[in-house]
Amino acid sequence: MKIGVNHLVYDIIRKIPYGRVSTYAAVARAIGYPRAARAVGNALNKNPYAPHVPCHRIVKSNGDVGGFARGQKAKENMLKQEGIKIKQGKIFNFCNIFYDFS
DNA sequence: ACGGTGACGCTCA
């Protein structure tokens, strides 16, 4: 396990409150690599901290749910469980529950 | 070392 950018990603995501979501781009920006949104997704795909880090709270910038290692369906379920509504693969009230790290 | 691929994002037609 390397202590580097990836670790920062996990650390940042851990700060997202229950019932809120953030985006890959926002995370990338928070760690100082605004263009590394893809890399963030790649890091989460590995996700050594599976239950510890709420990676399901990371969605696309356009409000789409995005992907998930264990399936998009599972991700939607977890989000719904936190009170987050999902309409046809998109986050409902995305603007309201979006969490910015700034 | 190199090229392909992916839980993405932005622009343009």
Next chain:
DNA sequence: TTGAGCGCCACCG
């Protein structure tokens, strides 16, 4: 409003 194209960074064969 959708879809296609290109750019980005990190991981993997």
